[in-house]
Amino acid sequence: xHNFFEQLKVNIQTLNNENMKSVFTIATTSKQEKExxxxxxxxxxxxxxxxxxxxxxxxxxxxxxxxxxxxDYIFVDSEKKIPLRIHHELNDIEDEIYNQTNTGDI
Numbered sequence: 001x002h003n004f005f006e007q008l009k010v011n012i013q014t015l016n017n018e019n020m021k022s023v024f025t026i027a028t029t030s031k032q033e034k035e036x037x038x039x040x041x042x043x044x045x046x047x048x049x050x051x052x053x054x055x056x057x058x059x060x061x062x063x064x065x066x067x068x069x070x071x072d073y074i075f076v077d078s079e080k081k082i083p084l085r086i087h088h089e090l091n092d093i094e095d096e097i098y099n100q101t102n103t104g105d106i
Contacts, residue, residue, distance in 0.1 A: 005059075008067075011041060012050075014041055014050075023049040023051075024049070025049065025050075
């Protein structure tokens, strides 16, 4: 998992070097794998995007700590089969991520 977070930091730096709006996506899937993985960096005329696919929420807060303030937008796509919750009493992950971020938009 250490390599995942190191590569995530490299990808974020690459996004920032593009001098364009940056987007980071966090997705879940019901497919079970042991480790999260990063999606390729893609560039359009207007923005540059990369992201990750996670299989449980154990690494979510560390991902947010790395990307918070480093990207312009964070998009979260969560399957209902794998609910992402930072606090068990919350029903909506977007609200909590919004509350946790410093400068990014959701």
